[in-house]
Amino acid sequence: MIQILQLQPGIYLRGCTDTRFKTNCLSIQFVRSMDRQEAAANALMSAVLLRGTEKYPDIRDITRHMDDLYGATVGSLVRRVGDYQTTGVYCSFTEDRYALGGDRILEPVTAFLQELLLHPRLEKGVFCESFVEGEKRNLLSAIESQKNDKRIYAAAQLMKYMCAQDPAGIPRLGEPEQARALEPGMLYDHYQKVLKHSRIDLFYVGSRPLEQIAQLISPIFSQLERDYQPLPGQTPFRDGGKTRNEQKMDVTQARLQMGFLTESTVNTPDFVPMQVLNTVLGGGMTGKLFMNIREKQSLCYDIGSSYQGGKGIMTVGAGMDCKMVDRVERSVMQELENCCNGIITPLELESAQSAMLSSLRQIHDTPGSIENFYSTGALSGMELSISEYMHQVQQVTVERLAEIAAKVQLHSVFVLKGEQV
Amino acid sequence: MKQTLYPRLDEQIYWDKLPNGLTVAVVPRQGFSQKMAYFVTGTGSLHREFSMDGKFYRAPMGVAHFLEHKLFDMPGRDISGEFGALGASVNAFTGYDMTAYYFSCTENFSQCLHLLLEMVTKPYFTAESVDKEQGIIGQEIDMNEDAPETRIFEDLMKAMYREHPIREPILGTRQTIGEITPQVLYDCHRAFYRPENMILCVVGDCDPEEVRAMALEMTADASCPQVEKQENWEEPAQCVSHSLTSSMEVARPMFQIGFKCDPLGAGREGIYREFVGDLAAEVLFGESSELYLRLYEQGLIDPSFGGGLDTVPGMAMLTATGDSDDPEAVRDAILQQAEKLVAEGIAEEEFLRLKRSTLGGRIRSLDSFDSVCFRICAYHFSGFDYFQFPEVYESVKSEDVRSFLAQVVTSQRCSLSVIQPKEEEL
Numbered sequence: 069m070i071q072i073l074q075l076q077p078g079i080y081l082r083g084c085t086d087t088r089f090k091t092n093c094l095s096i097q098f099v100r101s102m103d104r105q106e107a108a109a110n111a112l113m114s115a116v117l118l119r120g121t122e123k124y125p126d127i128r129d130i131t132r133h134m135d136d137l138y139g140a141t142v143g144s145l146v147r148r149v150g151d152y153q154t155t156g157v158y159c160s161f162t163e164d165r166y167a168l169g170g171d172r173i174l175e176p177v178t179a180f181l182q183e184l185l186l187h188p189r190l191e192k193g194v195f196c197e198s199f200v201e202g203e204k205r206n207l208l209s210a211i212e213s214q215k216n217d218k219r220i221y222a223a224a225q226l227m228k229y230m231c232a233q234d235p236a237g238i239p240r241l242g243e244p245e246q247a248r249a250l251e252p253g254m255l256y257d258h259y260q261k262v263l264k265h266s267r268i269d270l271f272y273v274g275s276r277p278l279e280q281i282a283q284l285i286s287p288i289f290s291q292l293e294r295d296y297q298p299l300p301g302q303t304p305f306r307d308g309g310k311t312r313n314e315q316k317m318d319v320t321q322a323r324l325q326m327g328f329l330t331e332s333t334v335n336t337p338d339f340v341p342m343q344v345l346n347t348v349l350g351g352g353m354t355g356k357l358f359m360n361i362r363e364k365q366s367l368c369y370d371i372g373s374s375y376q377g378g379k380g381i382m383t384v385g386a387g388m389d390c391k392m393v394d395r396v397e398r399s400v401m402q403e404l405e406n407c408c409n410g411i412i413t414p415l416e417l418e419s420a421q422s423a424m425l426s427s428l429r430q431i432h433d434t435p436g437s438i439e440n441f442y443s444t445g446a447l448s449g450m451e452l453s454i455s456e457y458m459h460q461v462q463q464v465t466v467e468r469l470a471e472i473a474a475k476v477q478l479h480s481v482f483v484l485k486g487e488q489v
Numbered sequence: 490m491k492q493t494l495y496p497r498l499d500e501q502i503y504w505d506k507l508p509n510g511l512t513v514a515v516v517p518r519q520g521f522s523q524k525m526a527y528f529v530t531g532t533g534s535l536h537r538e539f540s541m542d543g544k545f546y547r548a549p550m551g552v553a554h555f556l557e558h559k560l561f562d563m564p565g566r567d568i569s570g571e572f573g574a575l576g577a578s579v580n581a582f583t584g585y586d587m588t589a590y591y592f593s594c595t596e597n598f599s600q601c602l603h604l605l606l607e608m609v610t611k612p613y614f615t616a617e618s619v620d621k622e623q624g625i626i627g628q629e630i631d632m633n634e635d636a637p638e639t640r641i642f643e644d645l646m647k648a649m650y651r652e653h654p655i656r657e658p659i660l661g662t663r664q665t666i667g668e669i670t671p672q673v674l675y676d677c678h679r680a681f682y683r684p685e686n687m688i689l690c691v692v693g694d695c696d697p698e699e700v701r702a703m704a705l706e707m708t709a710d711a712s713c714p715q716v717e718k719q720e721n722w723e724e725p726a727q728c729v730s731h732s733l734t735s736s737m738e739v740a741r742p743m744f745q746i747g748f749k750c751d752p753l754g755a756g757r758e759g760i761y762r763e764f765v766g767d768l769a770a771e772v773l774f775g776e777s778s779e780l781y782l783r784l785y786e787q788g789l790i791d792p793s794f795g796g797g798l799d800t801v802p803g804m805a806m807l808t809a810t811g812d813s814d815d816p817e818a819v820r821d822a823i824l825q826q827a828e829k830l831v832a833e834g835i836a837e838e839e840f841l842r843l844k845r846s847t848l849g850g851r852i853r854s855l856d857s858f859d860s861v862c863f864r865i866c867a868y869h870f871s872g873f874d875y876f877q878f879p880e881v882y883e884s885v886k887s888e889d890v891r892s893f894l895a896q897v898v899t900s901q902r903c904s905l906s907v908i909q910p911k912e913e914e915l
Contacts, residue, residue: 213812
């Protein structure tokens with residue numbers, strides 16, 4: 069169903085032809101190694117490109133052009149996939165057949181992407197200073213505003229401490245100091261380097277054959293002087309030692325964030341069983357954490373776990389009354405211990421399996437989820453097809469989960485607490 | 490069931506109104522795995538005063554949300570677990586004017602639908618379970634107190650509205666939820682969850698007749714009391730106060746500006762006025778507007794900025810929200826720009842472009858099952874068949890948008906809610 073075309077060495081177009089949708093999507097991602105020195109520059113780059121081009125010199129001209137194309141949207145997209153950081157744009161636009169009077173949308177959208185990537189508005193041969201300064205301010209604000217959502221903030225703090233020696237500890241949008249230091253000349257040179265050397269991943273979902281998209285999009289890249297430098301492979305977790313940190317803030321509710329190391333990654337045969345274990349423990353409203361710690365003990369309002377296969381890290385996050393933090397932590401350890409001892413009911417296992425099977429079946433129901441699953445899958449090294457993935461989910465037994473759970477070790481803890489406690 | 494075709498959107502809906510008054514809508518989607526059902530009552534946090542069979546009731550603040558939590562309880566059963574075992578995810582939310590229960594699944598659709606209808610129509614409350622829920626919702630209230638976007642909105646509502654219950658938080662307070670008893674919940678359930686006040690909407694590859702038959706069976710013994718909900722509030726056009734500032738642990742000042750509109754009314758005219766308000770927001774401060782570019786270039790707004798029209802029974806408002814170091818300057822610029830647009834008029838070409846853009850956005854959102862269910866239900870309670878939106882959009886006249894701006898975007902109708910970062914302690 070998913071087709072892959074190589075347009076040039078290191079430039080891949082993936083996608084699928086699907087006529088069920090009213091929305092089409094096209095994404096372009098430059099793939100870089102996650103690096104403390106350039107993370108902020110990568111995050112800033114596409115935002116600066118979206119400020120103006122030769123033909124559409126400011127955001128108003130760009131947006132008007134997009135309005136003409138039935139409100140097509142082009143946004144900056146920065147992702148972290150294991151050791152890689154991707155930067156680029158994601159376009160979402162209306163399928164041609166819903167346009168009035170035979171208007172075309174796809175062709176002008178690809179023409180605009182060419183304009184955006186190859187003809188940015190420059191001054192003195194580099195990016196406009198006002199664009200860079202403005203977007204730097206926005207990037208800094210986005211980085212600092214993570215603090216506004218205590219759940220996101222606590223999760224990011226845990227990763228920072230737990231992964232101090234691993235690229236996973238580098239914030240997705242980079243560090244504020246790195247962002248502040250960026251200047252138009254440096255950023256423009258960096259962009260040229262990115263265009264020349266990076267792996268470029270393109271993804272399309274819509275009604276046209278992929279070959280036709282390749283024809284429309286290839287001219288963008290045939291104009292580049294390329295010297296493709298392949299990326300190093302994904303690496304295992306580099307452990308800088310266990311940590312335990314507590315921070316005081318003026319908050320009503322405390323946040324507990326626990327980080328566990330597992331021995332399962334996308335490259336080990338127990339990747340899928342580990343996903344099942346994570347779902348049994350803290351996936352949604354049927355997980356052990358939710359059922360026992362929230363529903364039975366009323367200790368917290370939200371609680372759940374997530375698992376990152378790239379590094380084999382599982383995290384648990386919860387919000388609760390400040391006095392309850394220790395109790396919740398002990399209860400989480402108890403639930404994990406129960407998994408080790410095989411105390412998992414048939415219903416708990418079945419629910420986790422059915423939930424996962426259901427999400428896997430739904431991947432092909434929206435353009436966004438198709439794009440996300442396959443473009444991040446291609447980078448993380450997760451090579452399972454959806455049917456193989458589903459098959460493995462169905463094979464999991466309680467004994468298998470107990471074996472895997474026994475290898476899950478608490479590594480680091482971060483607590484955010486009110487000042488009055 | 491009656492089939493209605495919407496050729497512009499390449500869509501169809503099977504509609505029916507059951508003898509007990511329940512509306513059923515099924516949107517078939519062949520070739521998709523996901524199946525989704527929304528079972529919704531047109532009652533939300535606003536509706537805590539009502540009369541039922543001639544008797545007047547005033548329920549504690551937060552009752553609609555409390556009820557939403559408690560309907561997940563059935564004696565000796567674990568409803569989320571049962572949905573889970575069927576491979577479905579179930580959830581619910583309470584808004585100001587509706588409460589929705591919904592599930593999404595890829596298999597076992599009939600069992601899931603049966604379970605959803607059973608759970609919502611068969612209430613079961615005990616003193617013990619109400620007591621326990623007060624603890625859980627108390628935690629949810631605490632979590633909201635740390636959420637700046639909730640605080641900023643609740644502050645804005647207090648600044649703008651004197652009488653309308655939108656000034657009350659949906660969750661209520663720890664004190665008001667303490668007043669809730671099983672009897673209060675049974676009374677409210679009987680009043681709010683009567684079939685003629687509800688809609689069942691299904692999207693997916695399903696058989697419409699099967700959905701109808703099950704809805705009929707599961708609501709056969711529902712009670713149908715005579716209920717009048719109180720939806721008329723004497724609300725002055727002026728705001729209570731023009732600004733309100735709080736401080737919290739945030740990185741930069743956050744703001745929300747509100748302009749009080751007159752209530753829009755129901756049916757097609759109401760929706761027309763809503764779309765007028767929507768387009769007015771786009772013309773005034775949308776991303777392709779003159780004002781957006783200027784404020785963005787001055788660094789007064791950033792990509793977090795946005796806004797639009799919000800409406801529930803008895804009120805409507807135009808709001809704009811974002812992060813800024815100088816919220817007052819943003820407010821003043823919006824007021825000045827509105828004056829300018831009213832004086833100079835809106836260029837027809839510009840207006841057509843905006844219509845095309847917003848129309849394209851609404852068409853694309855039909856790919857989301859969630860959005861389709863939500864909108865069909867929400868507009869149903871306003872007396873409008875949502876899939877007729879393209880026709881209404883196209884009929885909007887720029888002159889009406891101009892009059893809307895002239896009437897609404899004025900300093901008398903404006904309030905500004907700001908959250909300042911806490912001062913660092915030295």
